[in-house]
Amino acid sequence: MSRARSIWLVARRELLERGRSRGFIFSVLFTTTIIIGSFVVPVLIFGDEGPTRVGVVEPAPDRLDSAITTTAVALDQDIAVVRFSDREAGETALLDDQVAALLIVPADLSTPGELAFRESPDPTIQGVVGSAVAGLRVNAALEAEGVDPTTFVEAQTPPTVRALEPPEEGADTRFLIANIGAVLILVGVFSFGFTVLTGVVEEKQSRVMEVVLSTVLPRDLLMGKVLGIGILGLVQLAVFVVAGFIAASLTQEFELPATTPGAAVQLVVWFILGYTLYSTALGVLGALASRMEEASNASTPVTIVAMLSYFVAIFAVINDPSGPVAIAASFIPFSAPMVVPMRAALGAITPIEILVAALITIAAIWVLFVVGGRVYSGAALQTAGRIRLRDAWRSAGQ
Amino acid sequence: MLEINDLAKRYGNVVALDGATFSARPGRIVGFLGPNGAGKTTAMRCIFGLARPDRGEVRWKGAAIDRTTRLRFGYMPEQRGLYPRMRVGEQLGYFGQQHGLSGKQAEAAGRRWLERLGLADREKSKLEELSHGNQQRIQLATALVHDPELVVLDEPFSGLDPLGTATMTEVVREEAAKGVGVVFSSHQLDLVEDVCEDVVIIARGRIVAEGPIDELKASSGRRHLDIEVAGTDGAWIGALPQVQVLEHSGGRMRLLVDDSVPLDELLTAARSAGELRKFSYQPPRLSELFMEAVAEPETEPAEAAGLHR
DSSP, X not given: OOXXXXXXXXXXXXXXXXXXXXXXXXXXXXHHHHHHHHHHHHHHHHOOOOOEEEEEESSOOTTHHHHHHHHHHHTTXXXXXXXESSHHHHHHHHHTTSSSEEEEOOTTOOSOOEEEOSSSOOHHHHHHHHHHHHHHHHHHHHHHTTOOHHHXXXXXXXXXXXXXXXXXXXXXXHHHHHHHHHHHHHHHIIIIIHHXXXXXXXXXXXXXXXXXXXXXXXXXXXHHHHHHHHHHHXXXXXXXXXXXXXXXHHTTOOOXXXXXXXXXXXXXHHHHHHHHHHHHHHHHHHHHOSXXXXXXXXXXXXXXXXXXXXXXXXXXXXXXXXXXXXXHHHTSTTTHHHHHXXXXXXXXXXXXXXXXXXXXXXXXXXXXXXXXXXXXXXXXXXXXXXXXXXHHHHHTOX | OEEEEEEEEEETTEEEEEEEEEEEOTTOEEEEEOOTTSSHHHHHHHHTTSSOOSEEEEEETTEEOOHHHHTXXXXXXXXXXXXXXXXXXXXXXXXXXHTTOOHHHHHHHHHHHHHHTTOGGGTTSBGGGSOHHHHHHHHHHHHHTTOOSEEEESSTTTTOOHHHHHXXXXXXXXXXXXXXXXXXXXXXXXXXXXXXXXEEEEETTEEEEEEEHHHHHHTTOEEEEEEEEETOOSGGGGGSSSEEEEXXXXXXXEEEEETTSOHHHHHHHHHHHSEEEEEEEXXXXXXXXXXXXXXXXXXXXXXXXXXXX
């Protein structure tokens, strides 16, 4: 039987046993519900209210409706006007909350009229309706004085707007993608990576390790575990992303960020590389622990390295993506998965650099599997206390 | 044939194996005996590549053992353990497949073993839901699910009730009858005497006795004589050469006799002493051979050496 099949059997066992467990299904359903909820609930609570309705009592000036809606648009408000034949009908509607306010203005605009609310006045409606009425009255007064309408239309033109440092097209999206990569890898390390860690300790604790290792090579067992839990993690992430995407597009609150497919592919590739690197390291350290309580201690070095890499990425690299810190961090295996996709999203890395960084990371993963396999076989059958890395290495040696 | 050649292994300052050499033949049941810490588990782990010997090697059918060879072996470690939350049927299927069976073959083999062990209705149960004894049965099935050519069982009888012991014995005998080589370690020497044809005794990392139980007994050079003579206090024994009194109460005695002393001479002496009621002349029991074999060489060097063939 080939080693590849042996590795796949280990991975498949992890996939099936974990994927079918009630805890896993529950946590995926729970998180998916929260993701969908975060899009749907605001809509349900705040609703798609439509325009605020303002009632106008006849008779009123013809131009009043368009004056109110135009002013509202200029102030980024959505206001619709409803006409009522008499004051009584309008007030009934106001008391029934069919309209938010009721405006009574004489058709000749001789007085500013009256704006009625049911309880407390709404300053926004007050502002919009107030400016519309005032504008109409000023126009009427000027026209009465014989001023040419084009003159005051021209006089009402606002100043032109200019920004000295306009933001780049798509800069927000790039920044978002850059940050998502680093966060995803951190999440990958702390959830799926730690699943690998606890999985290894469980096998030691249940003593099944000796039976397994009598057939499966230590390195293959480690690889299979990382592979199986990794696939499960990717499936989980895919479910979350798809659920969020569907919920978002149904509630129409979301536009697909305008990103290049290249950036998205890099994100996935570096997520896989980062997860594999960190979870392999965690699996090896897990073999050094004998009980769950020791596992978190054993994993401390990896936790520290992951956090350091994350901080380097979000503080140093994002501010100066082409600087010396960013370049150095791209070629260090543990920081590369966070730094490289970030620099790529910001357009601050060359394809050659990406390739070299990827090769270095893959080489580091391979070294970890080889070193890890040996430490694993040295430590896997020692079930008392915490084993030192050096002792595990030696006892597996010649 | 499994050959263990000159295995040596030390853990720090502790010598686990110190040049151990023995073999196990197909179709024979070998009892692998030794006091705690003598090196039994380490030797078994060396067979499965779980411990790397400092010196020496393990060979199967004349060739050095590698991963592919080991797929045809079955192992039940002293520290039992399977996946607690995995279903029993799938567990057997998984280990069957890891030993090279296809998914279907492994499933069928797992089912066959569950039926054989009377656990067919527990196929869908999680291992942790089974009683301790039944978990042990599953552990045995795990070692045998792929029809191995060699089965190595580390203390298979420990923690078993009489029913479990009977099943284990039966299964081990059946496997050997099929031509499978069986090596198992145990401290229950009476059981070993009952089940095994061959024994290997290890002490301080070295093999101190090896061979068919009958031959070991015959070659021990010592015989036990249980004798009961009425109407005498046993003073007549003093006249006999090379006889050691192990137990003595009234006319009943248990004697240790060198096999060079002719049986006739003993019988005549006993008859002339009084009325002979019991005369039982036997080779030593396995437990007695064991005690002699593993004794510290400083105290009884001649006997230990004498037993080592």
